[in-house]
Amino acid sequence: MSIKNIYTNSLGNEISTKQAIQLGKYLLKVYENDILVRIESYSKDVLLGTSYNLSSKNEVSSILSLDSNASFQIKTQQGNYVSYECLTYQNNHLIDKQIFLEHITLKEIICRHFYNAETDTIIHSNTIKRYYDQNGIEIYSFDYNEDGTCFFINKPQEYQTDFYAKNIGVDPDLDFTWLGFEYYQFSEPLIPA
Amino acid sequence: MRQRIDRIARVGVRENAHAARVRQRGDKTIVASALESQMDYWITVKNEKYPIGKFASLEDCNDFKDEITSLIKDFGLPTNDIRFQGSSLRTALANDVDIAIFITEDQVGNIRKRIIDELQKEYLVNSSINSPLIQKQIEDFEKTVKKIDEQIANGFIKNRQFGKRNNLTFMQNKYERGILPNHDLDISIIIKKQGFDTPPYLKF
Numbered sequence: 001m002s003i004k005n006i007y008t009n010s011l012g013n014e015i016s017t018k019q020a021i022q023l024g025k026y027l028l029k030v031y032e033n034d035i036l037v038r039i040e041s042y043s044k045d046v047l048l049g050t051s052y053n054l055s056s057k058n059e060v061s062s063i064l065s066l067d068s069n070a071s072f073q074i075k076t077q078q079g080n081y082v083s084y085e086c087l088t089y090q091n092n093h094l095i096d097k098q099i100f101l102e103h104i105t106l107k108e109i110i111c112r113h114f115y116n117a118e119t120d121t122i123i124h125s126n127t128i129k130r131y132y133d134q135n136g137i138e139i140y141s142f143d144y145n146e147d148g149t150c151f152f153i154n155k156p157q158e159y160q161t162d163f164y165a166k167n168i169g170v171d172p173d174l175d176f177t178w179l180g181f182e183y184y185q186f187s188e189p190l191i192p193a
Numbered sequence: 194m195r196q197r198i199d200r201i202a203r204v205g206v207r208e209n210a211h212a213a214r215v216r217q218r219g220d221k222t223i224v225a226s227a228l229e230s231q232m233d234y235w236i237t238v239k240n241e242k243y244p245i246g247k248f249a250s251l252e253d254c255n256d257f258k259d260e261i262t263s264l265i266k267d268f269g270l271p272t273n274d275i276r277f278q279g280s281s282l283r284t285a286l287a288n289d290v291d292i293a294i295f296i297t298e299d300q301v302g303n304i305r306k307r308i309i310d311e312l313q314k315e316y317l318v319n320s321s322i323n324s325p326l327i328q329k330q331i332e333d334f335e336k337t338v339k340k341i342d343e344q345i346a347n348g349f350i351k352n353r354q355f356g357k358r359n360n361l362t363f364m365q366n367k368y369e370r371g372i373l374p375n376h377d378l379d380i381s382i383i384i385k386k387q388g389f390d391t392p393p394y395l396k397f
Contacts, residue, residue, distance in 0.1 A: 011331070011335055013336070027331075053328060057215075073328050075328045084327075084329040086327040086329060086330060088327075098316075101332060102331045108336075109329070109384060111335075123360075125360065125361060126360065138340070141353065143353070143365070152365075154353045156340055156353075157348075159349050159351075160291055160379050160381065162353075164377055167377070
Protein backbone atom coordinates (compact mmCIF):
# COMPACT_ATOMS: atom_id res chain seq x y z
CA MET A 1 0.00 0.00 0.00
CA SER A 2 1.37 3.41 -0.96
CA ILE A 3 0.87 6.32 1.43
CA LYS A 4 1.19 9.95 0.34
CA ASN A 5 0.87 13.07 2.50
CA ILE A 6 -0.03 16.48 1.07
CA TYR A 7 -0.02 19.71 3.06
CA THR A 8 -2.60 22.36 2.22
CA ASN A 9 -3.77 25.68 3.65
CA SER A 10 -7.26 25.94 5.15
CA LEU A 11 -8.71 26.53 1.67
CA GLY A 12 -7.32 23.18 0.47
CA ASN A 13 -4.56 24.68 -1.71
CA GLU A 14 -1.37 22.59 -1.72
CA ILE A 15 1.61 24.05 0.13
CA SER A 16 5.11 22.76 0.96
CA THR A 17 6.06 21.31 4.35
CA LYS A 18 8.13 24.44 4.98
CA GLN A 19 5.18 26.71 4.15
CA ALA A 20 2.94 24.64 6.45
CA ILE A 21 5.36 25.14 9.35
CA GLN A 22 5.60 28.87 8.62
CA LEU A 23 1.81 29.15 8.32
CA GLY A 24 1.19 27.44 11.66
CA LYS A 25 -2.35 26.45 10.72
CA TYR A 26 -2.63 23.86 7.97
CA LEU A 27 -4.27 20.65 6.78
CA LEU A 28 -2.53 17.33 6.15
CA LYS A 29 -4.26 15.19 3.56
CA VAL A 30 -3.38 11.49 3.81
CA TYR A 31 -3.77 9.33 0.70
CA GLU A 32 -3.64 5.52 0.62
CA ASN A 33 -3.19 4.10 -2.89
CA ASP A 34 -4.05 7.56 -4.26
CA ILE A 35 -7.37 7.67 -2.38
CA LEU A 36 -7.87 10.44 0.18
CA VAL A 37 -8.60 8.63 3.44
CA ARG A 38 -8.34 11.37 6.04
CA ILE A 39 -7.65 15.08 6.58
CA GLU A 40 -5.82 16.16 9.71
CA SER A 41 -6.13 19.75 10.89
CA TYR A 42 -3.13 21.29 12.70
CA SER A 43 -2.41 24.52 14.51
CA LYS A 44 1.20 25.10 15.60
CA ASP A 45 1.88 21.38 15.10
CA VAL A 46 -0.95 20.41 17.47
CA LEU A 47 -3.53 18.07 15.93
CA LEU A 48 -6.93 19.79 16.27
CA GLY A 49 -9.02 17.10 14.65
CA THR A 50 -9.25 14.49 11.93
CA SER A 51 -11.84 14.03 9.22
CA TYR A 52 -12.12 10.47 7.86
CA ASN A 53 -13.39 9.56 4.39
CA LEU A 54 -15.51 6.41 4.49
CA SER A 55 -17.73 4.48 2.10
CA SER A 56 -20.11 3.23 4.81
CA LYS A 57 -21.12 4.02 8.38
CA ASN A 58 -19.82 0.67 9.65
CA GLU A 59 -16.45 2.06 10.75
CA VAL A 60 -17.80 5.17 12.50
CA SER A 61 -18.17 3.68 15.98
CA SER A 62 -14.78 1.94 15.95
CA ILE A 63 -13.02 5.18 14.91
CA LEU A 64 -14.97 7.16 17.53
CA SER A 65 -13.78 4.76 20.22
CA LEU A 66 -10.23 5.90 19.41
CA ASP A 67 -10.96 9.50 18.41
CA SER A 68 -14.05 10.94 20.13
CA ASN A 69 -13.75 14.27 18.23
CA ALA A 70 -13.58 12.76 14.74
CA SER A 71 -15.54 13.92 11.74
CA PHE A 72 -16.55 11.81 8.78
CA GLN A 73 -17.43 12.01 5.12
CA ILE A 74 -19.45 8.97 4.04
CA LYS A 75 -19.71 8.61 0.27
CA THR A 76 -22.61 6.70 -1.28
CA GLN A 77 -23.50 6.41 -4.96
CA GLN A 78 -27.18 6.48 -5.90
CA GLY A 79 -27.79 6.31 -9.66
CA ASN A 80 -26.28 9.34 -11.36
CA TYR A 81 -25.61 11.01 -8.01
CA VAL A 82 -23.15 10.68 -5.16
CA SER A 83 -24.17 11.74 -1.68
CA TYR A 84 -21.59 12.83 0.87
CA GLU A 85 -22.84 12.64 4.45
CA CYS A 86 -20.64 14.85 6.62
CA LEU A 87 -20.77 14.13 10.37
CA THR A 88 -18.89 15.97 13.11
CA TYR A 89 -18.56 14.62 16.65
CA GLN A 90 -17.41 16.16 19.91
CA ASN A 91 -16.81 13.80 22.83
CA ASN A 92 -18.62 11.05 20.91
CA HIS A 93 -21.64 13.32 20.55
CA LEU A 94 -22.90 14.18 17.04
CA ILE A 95 -22.90 17.98 16.78
CA ASP A 96 -23.21 18.53 13.04
CA LYS A 97 -24.68 16.71 10.06
CA GLN A 98 -24.70 17.95 6.47
CA ILE A 99 -25.38 16.08 3.22
CA PHE A 100 -24.00 17.20 -0.13
CA LEU A 101 -25.40 15.72 -3.35
CA GLU A 102 -23.12 15.69 -6.38
CA HIS A 103 -24.21 15.16 -9.98
CA ILE A 104 -21.72 12.64 -11.34
CA THR A 105 -21.65 13.91 -14.94
CA LEU A 106 -21.50 17.59 -14.03
CA LYS A 107 -19.20 16.99 -11.03
CA GLU A 108 -21.08 19.74 -9.22
CA ILE A 109 -22.93 19.86 -5.90
CA ILE A 110 -26.61 20.36 -6.69
CA CYS A 111 -27.98 20.18 -3.14
CA ARG A 112 -26.72 20.89 0.37
CA HIS A 113 -28.86 19.81 3.33
CA PHE A 114 -28.03 20.90 6.88
CA TYR A 115 -29.51 18.98 9.80
CA ASN A 116 -30.44 19.69 13.36
CA ALA A 117 -28.08 17.08 14.82
CA GLU A 118 -30.22 16.50 17.93
CA THR A 119 -33.52 15.88 16.15
CA ASP A 120 -31.99 14.57 12.88
CA THR A 121 -34.32 16.84 10.89
CA ILE A 122 -33.43 19.06 7.94
CA ILE A 123 -33.10 22.81 8.62
CA HIS A 124 -34.82 23.84 5.42
CA SER A 125 -33.83 27.50 5.66
CA ASN A 126 -30.19 26.36 5.32
CA THR A 127 -30.76 24.21 2.23
CA ILE A 128 -29.17 25.32 -1.02
CA LYS A 129 -30.04 23.74 -4.35
CA ARG A 130 -28.20 24.72 -7.51
CA TYR A 131 -29.13 24.34 -11.14
CA TYR A 132 -26.29 24.00 -13.66
CA ASP A 133 -26.58 24.03 -17.42
CA GLN A 134 -24.93 21.33 -19.56
CA ASN A 135 -21.70 23.33 -19.67
CA GLY A 136 -21.46 23.29 -15.89
CA ILE A 137 -22.43 26.97 -15.52
CA GLU A 138 -24.46 27.70 -12.39
CA ILE A 139 -27.62 29.37 -13.66
CA TYR A 140 -29.75 29.40 -10.50
CA SER A 141 -29.31 28.80 -6.79
CA PHE A 142 -32.38 28.35 -4.61
CA ASP A 143 -32.93 29.39 -0.97
CA TYR A 144 -35.78 28.01 1.14
CA ASN A 145 -38.18 28.99 3.89
CA GLU A 146 -38.31 27.15 7.22
CA ASP A 147 -41.23 25.05 5.92
CA GLY A 148 -39.17 23.86 2.92
CA THR A 149 -40.93 25.95 0.27
CA CYS A 150 -38.73 27.99 -2.05
CA PHE A 151 -38.07 31.55 -0.87
CA PHE A 152 -35.67 33.12 -3.32
CA ILE A 153 -33.91 32.34 -6.59
CA ASN A 154 -30.45 33.77 -7.21
CA LYS A 155 -28.86 34.08 -10.65
CA PRO A 156 -25.17 34.09 -9.77
CA GLN A 157 -24.01 35.06 -13.25
CA GLU A 158 -26.20 38.13 -13.59
CA TYR A 159 -26.63 41.45 -11.83
CA GLN A 160 -29.99 42.45 -10.31
CA THR A 161 -31.95 39.61 -11.86
CA ASP A 162 -32.68 37.56 -8.71
CA PHE A 163 -36.33 36.97 -7.90
CA TYR A 164 -38.70 35.82 -5.17
CA ALA A 165 -40.39 32.43 -5.57
CA LYS A 166 -43.72 34.07 -4.59
CA ASN A 167 -43.61 36.03 -7.87
CA ILE A 168 -43.42 32.93 -10.07
CA GLY A 169 -46.65 32.71 -12.09
CA VAL A 170 -47.74 36.09 -10.68
CA ASP A 171 -45.35 38.65 -12.14
CA PRO A 172 -46.01 38.87 -15.90
CA ASP A 173 -42.43 40.07 -16.50
CA LEU A 174 -41.01 36.91 -14.92
CA ASP A 175 -40.64 34.14 -17.49
CA PHE A 176 -39.44 31.46 -15.03
CA THR A 177 -41.86 28.58 -14.33
CA TRP A 178 -41.47 25.50 -12.10
CA LEU A 179 -42.11 23.28 -15.12
CA GLY A 180 -38.90 21.30 -15.53
CA PHE A 181 -37.62 22.67 -12.19
CA GLU A 182 -39.89 20.64 -9.91
CA TYR A 183 -36.90 19.31 -7.96
CA TYR A 184 -36.01 22.86 -6.95
CA GLN A 185 -39.46 23.94 -5.78
CA PHE A 186 -38.94 22.48 -2.30
CA SER A 187 -35.99 21.80 -0.04
CA GLU A 188 -36.77 18.08 -0.26
CA PRO A 189 -36.14 15.61 -1.81
CA LEU A 190 -32.37 15.30 -1.74
CA ILE A 191 -32.18 13.13 -4.84
CA PRO A 192 -34.13 14.17 -7.97
CA ALA A 193 -36.95 11.79 -8.95
CA MET B 194 -36.89 64.73 -32.92
CA ARG B 195 -34.84 67.89 -32.45
CA GLN B 196 -36.68 68.54 -29.19
CA ARG B 197 -35.89 65.04 -27.98
CA ILE B 198 -32.21 65.44 -28.78
CA ASP B 199 -32.23 68.74 -26.91
CA ARG B 200 -33.86 67.08 -23.92
CA ILE B 201 -31.33 64.27 -23.83
CA ALA B 202 -28.57 66.86 -24.05
CA ARG B 203 -30.18 68.83 -21.22
CA VAL B 204 -30.82 65.89 -18.87
CA GLY B 205 -27.50 64.39 -19.75
CA VAL B 206 -26.45 61.38 -21.80
CA ARG B 207 -24.59 59.97 -18.81
CA GLU B 208 -27.79 59.75 -16.79
CA ASN B 209 -29.29 57.56 -19.50
CA ALA B 210 -26.42 55.10 -19.50
CA HIS B 211 -28.31 52.70 -17.28
CA ALA B 212 -31.23 52.64 -19.70
CA ALA B 213 -28.79 51.89 -22.50
CA ARG B 214 -27.27 49.09 -20.45
CA VAL B 215 -30.69 47.52 -19.87
CA ARG B 216 -31.17 47.44 -23.60
CA GLN B 217 -27.71 45.93 -24.11
CA ARG B 218 -28.51 43.09 -21.71
CA GLY B 219 -31.21 42.12 -24.17
CA ASP B 220 -34.01 41.75 -21.63
CA LYS B 221 -35.82 44.96 -22.54
CA THR B 222 -35.93 47.42 -25.39
CA ILE B 223 -36.82 51.06 -24.85
CA VAL B 224 -38.49 53.15 -27.51
CA ALA B 225 -37.67 56.86 -27.66
CA SER B 226 -40.98 57.98 -26.12
CA ALA B 227 -40.53 55.58 -23.18
CA LEU B 228 -36.97 56.80 -22.66
CA GLU B 229 -38.24 60.36 -22.66
CA SER B 230 -40.92 59.48 -20.13
CA GLN B 231 -38.30 57.78 -17.94
CA MET B 232 -36.17 60.91 -18.09
CA ASP B 233 -39.12 63.01 -16.92
CA TYR B 234 -39.78 60.54 -14.12
CA TRP B 235 -36.12 60.63 -13.05
CA ILE B 236 -36.15 64.43 -12.91
CA THR B 237 -39.19 64.30 -10.60
CA VAL B 238 -37.58 61.62 -8.41
CA LYS B 239 -34.39 63.67 -8.20
CA ASN B 240 -36.35 66.75 -7.13
CA GLU B 241 -38.48 64.86 -4.59
CA LYS B 242 -35.35 63.02 -3.30
CA TYR B 243 -36.98 59.56 -3.18
CA PRO B 244 -38.40 56.93 -5.60
CA ILE B 245 -41.91 58.34 -5.68
CA GLY B 246 -43.56 55.20 -7.02
CA LYS B 247 -42.38 53.03 -4.14
CA PHE B 248 -42.85 55.22 -1.07
CA ALA B 249 -45.80 57.25 0.16
CA SER B 250 -43.60 60.17 1.22
CA LEU B 251 -40.03 61.24 1.84
CA GLU B 252 -40.55 60.41 5.52
CA ASP B 253 -41.70 56.90 4.60
CA CYS B 254 -38.59 56.54 2.43
CA ASN B 255 -36.34 57.80 5.23
CA ASP B 256 -37.78 55.16 7.58
CA PHE B 257 -36.92 52.52 5.00
CA LYS B 258 -33.39 53.91 4.64
CA ASP B 259 -32.89 53.66 8.42
CA GLU B 260 -34.14 50.06 8.49
CA ILE B 261 -32.10 48.81 5.55
CA THR B 262 -28.98 50.66 6.73
CA SER B 263 -29.34 48.98 10.10
CA LEU B 264 -29.59 45.56 8.41
CA ILE B 265 -26.55 46.29 6.22
CA LYS B 266 -24.65 47.31 9.36
CA ASP B 267 -25.69 44.06 11.08
CA PHE B 268 -24.08 42.18 8.20
CA GLY B 269 -20.84 44.07 8.86
CA LEU B 270 -20.90 45.95 5.56
CA PRO B 271 -20.07 49.64 4.99
CA THR B 272 -22.97 52.08 5.17
CA ASN B 273 -21.28 55.33 4.16
CA ASP B 274 -22.34 55.20 0.49
CA ILE B 275 -25.67 53.47 -0.10
CA ARG B 276 -27.74 54.45 -3.13
CA PHE B 277 -30.99 53.75 -4.89
CA GLN B 278 -30.43 52.77 -8.47
CA GLY B 279 -32.20 50.99 -11.30
CA SER B 280 -35.74 51.07 -12.56
CA SER B 281 -37.45 52.51 -9.44
CA LEU B 282 -35.71 55.80 -10.32
CA ARG B 283 -37.01 55.72 -13.86
CA THR B 284 -40.57 54.43 -13.67
CA ALA B 285 -43.44 54.00 -11.25
CA LEU B 286 -43.96 50.56 -12.79
CA ALA B 287 -40.62 49.18 -11.56
CA ASN B 288 -40.84 45.61 -10.24
CA ASP B 289 -38.58 46.25 -7.31
CA VAL B 290 -36.37 48.70 -5.49
CA ASP B 291 -32.69 48.28 -6.33
CA ILE B 292 -30.14 49.27 -3.71
CA ALA B 293 -26.37 49.41 -4.19
CA ILE B 294 -23.71 49.56 -1.50
CA PHE B 295 -20.88 51.41 -3.19
CA ILE B 296 -17.31 50.55 -2.26
CA THR B 297 -13.94 51.68 -3.57
CA GLU B 298 -11.22 49.44 -5.00
CA ASP B 299 -9.32 49.98 -1.74
CA GLN B 300 -12.15 48.41 0.27
CA VAL B 301 -12.47 45.29 -1.90
CA GLY B 302 -9.73 43.28 -0.12
CA ASN B 303 -11.23 43.73 3.37
CA ILE B 304 -14.78 43.09 2.22
CA ARG B 305 -13.72 39.98 0.30
CA LYS B 306 -12.01 38.67 3.45
CA ARG B 307 -15.08 39.38 5.56
CA ILE B 308 -17.37 37.65 3.06
CA ILE B 309 -15.12 34.58 2.89
CA ASP B 310 -15.00 34.39 6.71
CA GLU B 311 -18.80 34.54 6.73
CA LEU B 312 -18.96 31.82 4.09
CA GLN B 313 -16.73 29.55 6.18
CA LYS B 314 -19.13 30.01 9.11
CA GLU B 315 -21.97 28.72 6.92
CA TYR B 316 -20.18 25.39 6.61
CA LEU B 317 -19.33 25.26 10.32
CA VAL B 318 -22.85 25.93 11.56
CA ASN B 319 -22.61 23.77 14.66
CA SER B 320 -18.95 22.84 14.76
CA SER B 321 -16.31 24.77 16.60
CA ILE B 322 -13.99 26.88 14.49
CA ASN B 323 -11.27 24.32 15.16
CA SER B 324 -13.23 21.47 13.61
CA PRO B 325 -11.59 20.51 10.33
CA LEU B 326 -13.72 21.10 7.28
CA ILE B 327 -14.60 17.80 5.66
CA GLN B 328 -13.32 17.14 2.11
CA LYS B 329 -16.56 17.94 0.29
CA GLN B 330 -17.08 21.05 2.42
CA ILE B 331 -13.58 22.25 1.47
CA GLU B 332 -14.24 21.63 -2.24
CA ASP B 333 -17.64 23.36 -2.19
CA PHE B 334 -16.18 26.22 -0.17
CA GLU B 335 -13.36 26.66 -2.73
CA LYS B 336 -15.82 26.71 -5.63
CA THR B 337 -17.99 29.30 -3.90
CA VAL B 338 -14.93 31.50 -3.24
CA LYS B 339 -14.18 31.26 -6.97
CA LYS B 340 -17.72 32.41 -7.77
CA ILE B 341 -17.34 35.37 -5.41
CA ASP B 342 -14.07 36.30 -7.11
CA GLU B 343 -15.76 36.12 -10.52
CA GLN B 344 -18.43 38.55 -9.31
CA ILE B 345 -15.76 40.88 -7.91
CA ALA B 346 -13.93 40.75 -11.25
CA ASN B 347 -17.18 41.86 -12.88
CA GLY B 348 -17.56 44.76 -10.43
CA PHE B 349 -20.27 43.54 -8.06
CA ILE B 350 -21.03 41.18 -5.15
CA LYS B 351 -24.55 39.79 -4.83
CA ASN B 352 -26.43 39.80 -1.53
CA ARG B 353 -26.40 35.99 -1.27
CA GLN B 354 -22.70 36.33 -0.54
CA PHE B 355 -23.23 38.66 2.44
CA GLY B 356 -23.36 35.66 4.80
CA LYS B 357 -26.04 34.98 7.41
CA ARG B 358 -27.41 36.60 10.55
CA ASN B 359 -29.66 34.63 12.90
CA ASN B 360 -29.01 31.77 10.48
CA LEU B 361 -30.86 33.65 7.73
CA THR B 362 -29.65 35.23 4.49
CA PHE B 363 -29.83 38.99 3.94
CA MET B 364 -33.08 38.66 1.97
CA GLN B 365 -34.59 36.31 4.58
CA ASN B 366 -33.73 38.88 7.27
CA LYS B 367 -35.28 41.67 5.19
CA TYR B 368 -38.45 39.62 5.00
CA GLU B 369 -38.38 38.64 8.71
CA ARG B 370 -37.94 42.26 9.80
CA GLY B 371 -40.80 43.39 7.60
CA ILE B 372 -38.65 45.90 5.73
CA LEU B 373 -40.48 47.33 2.72
CA PRO B 374 -43.16 44.64 3.02
CA ASN B 375 -45.14 45.71 -0.04
CA HIS B 376 -42.24 45.86 -2.47
CA ASP B 377 -39.49 43.54 -3.58
CA LEU B 378 -35.92 44.59 -3.04
CA ASP B 379 -32.61 43.74 -4.66
CA ILE B 380 -29.33 44.75 -3.12
CA SER B 381 -25.72 44.31 -4.20
CA ILE B 382 -22.29 45.71 -3.55
CA ILE B 383 -21.00 47.77 -6.48
CA ILE B 384 -17.31 48.51 -6.96
CA LYS B 385 -16.87 52.13 -7.97
CA LYS B 386 -15.54 52.90 -11.46
CA GLN B 387 -16.22 49.37 -12.68
CA GLY B 388 -18.79 47.98 -15.13
CA PHE B 389 -21.92 48.42 -12.99
CA ASP B 390 -21.13 51.89 -11.70
CA THR B 391 -23.74 53.44 -13.99
CA PRO B 392 -26.16 56.31 -13.17
CA PRO B 393 -28.78 57.36 -12.35
CA TYR B 394 -28.35 57.07 -8.60
CA LEU B 395 -29.99 58.60 -5.58
CA LYS B 396 -27.76 58.63 -2.53
CA PHE B 397 -29.23 57.77 0.87
